[in-house]
Amino acid sequence: MSEPFLIGDRMSGGYGKGPNILHDCTVAVEKGEIAVIVGPNGAGKSTAMKAVFGMLDVREGAVRLDGEDITHLSPQDRVAKGMAFVPQTSNIFTSMTVEENLEMGAFLRRDDISGTMEQVYTLFPILKDKRRQAAGELSGGQRQQVAVGRALMTQPRLLMLDEPTAGVSPIVMDELFDRIIEVARTGISILMVEQNARQALAIADKGYVLVQGANRYTDTGAALLADPEVRKSFLGG
Amino acid sequence: MVDVLNALVVLANFVVVPGIAYGSQLALGALGITLIYGILRFSNFAHGDTMAFAAGAVILVTWWMQAQGISIAPLPTALLALPFGIVATVLMLLFTDRYVYRFYRRVKAAPIIFVMASLGVMFILNGVVRFIIGPNDQRFADGERFIIRARDFKTLTGLDEGLAIKVSQGITVVTAVGVVIALFWFLNRTRTGKSMRAYSDNEDLALLSGINPERVVLIVWIIVGILATVAGTLYGLDKTYKPFTFFQLLLPMFAAAIVGGLGNPLGAIAGGFVISFSEVTVTYAFKRVVTYLVPEAWAPDSLVQLLSTDYKFAVSFSILIIVLLFRPTGIFKGQSL
Numbered sequence: 227m228s229e230p231f232l233i234g235d236r237m238s239g240g241y242g243k244g245p246n247i248l249h250d251c252t253v254a255v256e257k258g259e260i261a262v263i264v265g266p267n268g269a270g271k272s273t274a275m276k277a278v279f280g281m282l283d284v285r286e287g288a289v290r291l292d293g294e295d296i297t298h299l300s301p302q303d304r305v306a307k308g309m310a311f312v313p314q315t316s317n318i319f320t321s322m323t324v325e326e327n328l329e330m331g332a333f334l335r336r337d338d339i340s341g342t343m344e345q346v347y348t349l350f351p352i353l354k355d356k357r358r359q360a361a362g363e364l365s366g367g368q369r370q371q372v373a374v375g376r377a378l379m380t381q382p383r384l385l386m387l388d389e390p391t392a393g394v395s396p397i398v399m400d401e402l403f404d405r406i407i408e409v410a411r412t413g414i415s416i417l418m419v420e421q422n423a424r425q426a427l428a429i430a431d432k433g434y435v436l437v438q439g440a441n442r443y444t445d446t447g448a449a450l451l452a453d454p455e456v457r458k459s460f461l462g463g
Numbered sequence: 464m465v466d467v468l469n470a471l472v473v474l475a476n477f478v479v480v481p482g483i484a485y486g487s488q489l490a491l492g493a494l495g496i497t498l499i500y501g502i503l504r505f506s507n508f509a510h511g512d513t514m515a516f517a518a519g520a521v522i523l524v525t526w527w528m529q530a531q532g533i534s535i536a537p538l539p540t541a542l543l544a545l546p547f548g549i550v551a552t553v554l555m556l557l558f559t560d561r562y563v564y565r566f567y568r569r570v571k572a573a574p575i576i577f578v579m580a581s582l583g584v585m586f587i588l589n590g591v592v593r594f595i596i597g598p599n600d601q602r603f604a605d606g607e608r609f610i611i612r613a614r615d616f617k618t619l620t621g622l623d624e625g626l627a628i629k630v631s632q633g634i635t636v637v638t639a640v641g642v643v644i645a646l647f648w649f650l651n652r653t654r655t656g657k658s659m660r661a662y663s664d665n666e667d668l669a670l671l672s673g674i675n676p677e678r679v680v681l682i683v684w685i686i687v688g689i690l691a692t693v694a695g696t697l698y699g700l701d702k703t704y705k706p707f708t709f710f711q712l713l714l715p716m717f718a719a720a721i722v723g724g725l726g727n728p729l730g731a732i733a734g735g736f737v738i739s740f741s742e743v744t745v746t747y748a749f750k751r752v753v754t755y756l757v758p759e760a761w762a763p764d765s766l767v768q769l770l771s772t773d774y775k776f777a778v779s780f781s782i783l784i785i786v787l788l789f790r791p792t793g794i795f796k797g798q799s800l
Contacts, residue, residue, distance in 0.1 A: 301670070301671060302670060302671075302673055305671060305672075305673050306673065311671055313667070313668070313671070316665055316667065316668060317668060318665075318668070319660070319661050319664040319665050319668065319669075320664060320665070321660065321663075321664045322657070322660060322661060322664060326657055326660075326661075329654070329657060330657060330658065330661045330669070330672050330674070331672055333654075333658060333661075333672045333673050333674050334672070334673035376668075376672070380672075380673075
């Protein structure tokens with residue numbers, strides 16, 4: 227089997243000089259697919275994502291994007307390589323308008339960004355109506371749309387989302403997941419950490435169940451949902 | 464009716480005109496403080512002495528120009544010397560950033576450590592400025608002194624009271640408005656300006672968006688250098704240049720920035736005028752205004768002055784305390800202390 231588009235291969239590491247949080251952990255995503263990392267609280271889900279993005283020290287293992295070893299690149303350099311990251315909190319510029327948020331997302335680009343901005347507005351029509359409004363005045367779901375929109379402005383090949391549905395209502399959550407599927411259909415790979423494991427696995431091509439910083443189960447989203455072990459331990463029966 | 468007009472003219476002459484000029488100077492100073500707070504995230508205690516340094520540099524160039532016979536009369540020669548002062552000040556600021564603040568940024572020092580470092584920069588600048596230009600009053604204003612003289616105003620209107628507007632006051636207001644418009648255009652309309660607001664808003668996300676922090680820092684210092692030079696020179700032209708007065712200005716300028724909301728440029732301007740008008744009205748003797756307005760029998764014997772001018776710094780200090788107690792984010796929403 228050929229190598230996935232992005233792979234965090236057998237990563238071990240932790241923050242600063244602290245102990246290892248990840249132990250031999252592997253996450254990967256294929257081109258245009260959705261991979262979801264789930265697991266109990268403190269399982270190292272977000273940490274695994276941050277390791278892939280270069281926000282913590284990967285002491286063993288490697289991160290490869292499109293076959294290229296990027297283990298030692300800074301997060302900024304990874305953005306330039308086509309990775310985009312939406313943090314869980316403080317993921318928008320609250321004092322700036324929606325449009326300015328999108329412009330800042332495209333800060334590294336020197337070409338015309340109006341086309342990409344139009345795509346984002348097509349994906350999230352509500353943002354177009356509110357483009358002159360300060361992003362901090364929007365509702366939780368709309369803020370998440372701004373955050374995802376900002377990340378898409380770099381025209382990334384890989385979009386990483388850290389709990390995009392944290393703190394939004396179930397209706398908004400379904401809506402966000404729909405949009406995420408749409409993004410994946412345009413050929414952008416998506417790596418996502420989710421607290422709402424059941425719904426997230428339902429849209430996932432690939433699922434990773436982490437426990438204490440290590441892989442416990444890895445399979446397609448549908449297979450994990452069907453697995454009685456996984457259901458009993460992690461999905462509440 | 465004439466009495467009411469006379470009262471208004473007295474008020475304009477001694478409160479409104481000086482208040483607007485002083486307010487503009489404070490606003491320019493407070494803008495520098497608020498930008499540093501918003502983007503570099505510390506209270507720069509060296510800002511007053513930066514203004515002293517900047518105005519000092521302008522004065523030296525002005526003297527040289529005066530000696531060469533270069534003049535733009537009726538405007539003061541100092542305006543011509545401004546760009547040179549700006550260059551000197553920006554270089555000085557970049558020097559302090561390179562050898563003082565950059566180290567603390569790299570080790571991610573707590574804001575209070577930055578403040579203490581800026582205090583050190585303040586003391587050194589304090590000494591350097593006195594060493595170069597001396598601690599005494601320096602005169603450098605030239606050109607026409609008044610836009611309108613009190614006597615001309617009287618003959619023009621036939622009123623008993625005169626209104627005088629100094630050239631320095633006119634220049635102060637015009638320059639301040641120009642600088643503020645340029646600053647807001649830069650922050651709100653240009654890519655670089657927006658990236659600075661983004662950096663101020665959310666540093667981590669700005670990094671994720673590829674905004675280069677060192678470039679943002681560089682531009683902040685350049686803008687601060689321009690603001691400090693303009694503010695210091697205007698204050699020196701309007702009043703007098705003495706290094707110590709700029710150190711004293713630190714309190715009203717910080718009060719202005721905090722009253723308006725730290726980190727909020729619009730707030731700094733509003734705060735500047737709040738502080739200047741409070742200072743001027745509280746320390747002004749209203750005797751003549753009141754005498755015009757009330758029947759003769761009620762004319763006051765006292766000066767009708769709330770506080771002696773010696774206490775003007777107490778005014779900004781009191782406002783500062785009141786704001787910090789009841790609305791720590793300032794009039795416009797700034798960062799809380």
